[in-house]
Amino acid sequence: MLNPSNSDSLNGYIHMKLGWQYYPDGGNDSAGAFHYRQCLKLSDNPRHLGRSAFFMNMIHERSMDSAIHYFKIAEAYQEQTQDTAYLFHLYRNVSLVYQDHGYFQSAVDNLLKALSLAEAKEDQEQLADTYITLSNLFHDFEDFEEGKKYARYAMELTRSLPPEYWPYQRDALNVMAINFDDNQEFDSALYYHKLTENLILENNSQATLDRTLNNIGNTLKKMGRVGPALTYFLRSYDIIKQIDSPIIHYHKATVFTNLADIASLQGRQNAAYMYLDSAENNALTSDNYEKIRDLYQMKYLVNKRFGQTEAALTNLEKHLRLRDSVLDERNARLVKDLEVAYRTEKKEKENAKLQAVTAEQDLALNAARNRMLFIALTAGLLLLLAGFGYNGLRLKRKAEKAAAEEELQKIRFQSVIETEERERMRIAQDLHDGLGQILATAKLNVASLEGDQKGNEEEELITRSMHLLDESITELRAISHAMMPEVLRHKGLQPALHELAENINLSMQVQVLLQADEEVFERDKTRQSSLYRVIQEVINNMLKHSGATRIHLLLRRAGAGVELSISDNGKGFDTASIEKGRGLGWSNIFSRIRLMNGTVDVKSSPSGTTVYIKIPLEEV
Incomplete structure (x- = not known):
């Protein structure tokens, strides 16, 4: 239990304790945030300040700027007090914030700091958790070999943990499976997914079973086993619909998106769009960028499969616009970080210069100059490296944009082709039903003139007319058939x-x-x-x-x-x-x-x- 020290503000301590009762214990974010802010204003105890900032970081994890702001405050105080238990979780939490917003290197850097703390304490539970999180991180950024490496570390470690820590073994198996799956090693993915399912059932647990069943369905779908995949998706939904949780909309969006995919592959158009509507409602409620982006991509694929080219084009543009907006945000933040780094280095140089001027000895002056030179070179190197990073992002985005434009061009041309085929069919039908009937009627009328008492010239004219009508009908049928062969249809x-x-x-x-x-x-x-x-x-x-x-x-x-x-x-x-x-x-x-x-x-x-x-x- 934490007690207020002599230097502590009693009110600040009380607010920290109240905040703790509301969050995380009570699950009331807003009330917890109010009391933690009061503690940060009133307290002068570094430990209390560090922990209040830690929980503020957790509360604001979906707002990157606020989360990073409180992370820096918490990190400073927890390093000062050597509060390593909280510092581990702080690094882990902020890595997830960076991961959710697409900052791979910052996420990895902070996870490696957490890993270093866990290794120093030889904390097996924290090590397993960090290996699993690293595997997830590398998976999300499509480095599947690194993802499998850390999943393997986690699997080896979790085998030696006591039975009550089985959820770590479950998570290690699951992250190994999803790395295999997205690396298109479907047999291995299915093997580890089934191990995960068996472990959950052996422990009589429903926790995460819905996600595991959905993952198995997703792998089966990629293997072309649509029927079994549908069974697993429906089993997953049967579990999800009974859960009342703020994050359940994310998982519902995932399952409904997969169900829409299956329905469209089976040609069940009404069912596909019904599932897409449900997926959209849950994706928007979850307010998760990844789910909303994936939703528009699936709507594009379903529209394309059912030949609805204009709708497909609209949804593809929404998908690309959402993806590009995140790239723009990342690029803007990179530029902002470069600017902050530059100003920080500039301020440090000015401080070093001031110290050098006030120094009495030439040796101190020379040392200060050397420090300034080192800082300048370091800053230049950092800016250069960051510039390479930014340029890499710009080139990647340019390539992605070119690929997107090519896809849009394909859709537009497909629209032209589909319109052309429909027009061919319409004209062929019109020729057959319209002009064809007219010619057939004319032939009947001319044929009715035969047999009457007529002169040789009239008989010859009727015969020639019948011959021309026969040729016209034959030619008409050939044209109609060439435009849209009945046998093809x-x-x-x-x-x-x-x-x-x-x-x-x-x-x-x-x-x-x-x-x-x-x-x-x-x-x-x-x-x-x-x-x-x-x-x-x-x-x-x-x-x-x-x-x-x-x-x-x-x-x-x-x-x-x-x-x-x-x-x-x-x-x-x-x-x-x-x-x-x-x-x-x-x-x-x-x-x-x-x-x-x-x-x-x-x-x-x-x-x-x-x-x-x-x-x-x-x-x-």
Whole structure:
């Protein structure tokens, strides 16, 4: 128990004790903060001041400026009083504040200070906690090998802890699992997730079980095991909905986002949007940047899967704007830190100069000058290093912005393609239902004139008219079919390609040899249509310009992708002309394939041309 010393202000001590009762004991942040502030105003006891500032740091952990302000006060007093127990937790807490706001190096620096204190005391519990926190930190900043290293340290240490410390073992297993998961080592991730689940169940605990079940579902989803993943997500939600906690909105947002992802992968559009609405409500209530950012990213993916291009574009821009705002904040803070560091060094130099002037001996003067030179060099080095850091952030942001712009360009082009396909379908339907019916009716009317007593000239005119009407109907059907083949709409890509080849072969001038695997895009009609247009355009170019008598078309699955090869035995052409001119046909071919993250390679010689296209399967 803490007692007021002679130099203590009794009122300050009383306020500290009252603050303690409200927070952390009573969970009342605002009342606790009031009393801790009064203690900081009234007390002159360094220990009481340090602990009041410590709890103020915890209360303000979501406001970075306030948290860092009270951290510096607490650190100064706790170092003065050698209050190492509180100092350990102070460094740990402030590292989490830096981590939440994206300051990786500051987070690591403070955690390593906490680790040093734990090692000095040989405190096994604090060591385990710090290893787990370091593993989490490296995971969040995507250094998964370091994350696994510290998780391994934690796992080795927690095995020797008494049974009542099993939650540390649970957290060590969990952080190992999530590092494997985000490093795309899914089998290992699933193994450690299941160990975590078993440990929780063995100890008859519900604490964090919802998160573990959600993590297992997430790993299964990434492995393509959608059904089992959905089961785990629903089990997680069954637990979460019974919990009443201020932080539960964060976890609900996570589960609802995953459920929306699963529903969209299964084609359940209404369910996907229902889950997204719930995810958005909880993400906004949690006021967590990461959850809100991830929400807009998932809304973009769901919109894109259901062909809602404008909504997808809007949500992608929200996602990027939110991410960029954090980058701007980090850059602004970096500049501010540089400015503070510069002013601090400048003040130190001025103090050193003042001390040198008042010194009586030349030796002291020279020493002061040396100190000034050292400080100046150090400051310059710090500024230079910080400048490199800032420049690195700027270059990273520039690269991210370029990637985002490329993604936006893909979405815009996809919108154009989808609009074009809808328009093709509409025109084809209008030709068939409108003009086609008119021509059919006209033929019936002309046919009704046959058989009457007419002269030879009239009979010949009726016969010619019937022949022209037959040709017009045939041509109309060909145009309508070319714009939107019925077989493509109703049966898929492979049957449509067989029909295309058969129609060309009927001409008896060019032979098309077709080898096509079973449906490679069976769940994605948009990409089926897009690839069909590419094949149609390439073959039309060969029929018009190559003089070929044989065309070989090969479409197959190959490894993790789809390969398409179209070759002819024609006269070839200069492939450089594609880049120089690139008419509308080639432009559409390259754009459509780029939209599917594929590649196009054209090789030509006097003995023929081959167009080779490869599309990663996971992108379709």
